[in-house]
Amino acid sequence: MIAVCRVEELPPGESTRVFADVAVAVFNADGEFYAVDDTCTHQDASLSEGFLEGCFVECPLHAAFFDLRTGQPTCLPAKRPVRTHPVTIEDGVIHVHVAGHAGQSENAQEQEAVA
Template sequence: MTQRWIEAAARDAVPEDDVIGLLLDGRDIALYGVEGEVFATDNVCTHGNARLCDGFLEGHEIECPLHQGRFDVRSGEAKCAPLTDNVRTYPVRIEGGKVFVDLG
C-alpha cells in the first residue's frame, strides 16, 4: 500500500491525556495524546455513529460517548460490548513539531 503522509496538526495542539477531532483530506480523524505519543484512528465509532473525540480517554482506551464501548487507540481493538468491530488506525509520525498521519 502506498504511503500518503498528510500534515494533521501542530504537535502541541494534541493535548496529553486527551483527544481532538479533525477533518483530514475529507476523513473524520481522531488524534490522541497518550504518554508523550500521538495515535490516530477514525473518529466515528463502529457501533453507533458517535464521534470518538466526544468520548472519554483513559490511558490507551477511548470510550465512545454513546454506548460506552471502548477501543484501544494503539491497535483499534474493540475492548468490550457493545462493540464488535475494531476502529481503523493510522500510522503517525512527528517531525518539526508537526503531526503527520499516513492515510495511505
Template sequence: MTGAEAGWVRVCSVAELRAGEGILVRTTPPIALFRCGDRIHCIDDTCTHEDYSLAEGWVENGQVECPLHLARFDLVTGAVLSPPATRPVRVHEVRVEDGDVLVHLPPEYEIAVGRAADHE
C-alpha cells in the same frame, strides 16, 4: 487532495494535542488524534457501534471510550475492548517532524485542499 496524493499529511502541531483529549480531523472519513503520555495515536473517528465521534470520548490508559454507549477501543490496535461495539476501528500511522504531527492516510481518504485539518 484525494487518492494517491493522500499519503503523509500534516494534521496539527504537537502543541495542539492535550493529554486525555481527542482532536477531530475533518477528512472523509473523519479521523481523530489522541495524546497518551509521549505517544500520539490516530484512529478513524467514528465509533463502529453507532455513528458517534470518538474524539469526544474519554481517553485513559491507551484507550478511548465512546461517550454515546461506552464502547471502548485500544488506541494502538483499534481493537474493541468492550461492547456494544463488535468491530475494531482503523488505526493510522503517526510521525512527528519539527513539532508537526503527520498521519499516513490511505488513498481512499479525502483531505480538504489547502488545509488537512479543521479541528475543534
C-alpha cells in the same frame, strides 16, 4: 499525509479531529500519539469526543472501549475494530498517514482482507 497540528497544541489526555477521506480522531495518550477513524463501529458517535484512559478511548454514546494501538474493541457493545492510521512527528508537527488517502495502514489492509 495530513498535518494535524504542532505537538504542543495537543496536550496529553486531549484529542482532535481532522478530515481527509474520512474523519480521523487524533489522541495524545501520555505523550504517545494515535489516530483512528473518528466514528465508533457500534453507532455513529465521534470518538474524538470520547473519554481517553491511557491507550483506550471510551465512546461517548454507549461506552464501548477501543484500544488506540490496535483499533480493537475491548468491550461491548462494539464488536468491530476501528481503522487505525500511522502517526509521525516531523519538525514538531503531528502528521497522520490516513489509510486510503496516501496508502493504507496494515490494520486497514487486514480489515479489507477479512471483508
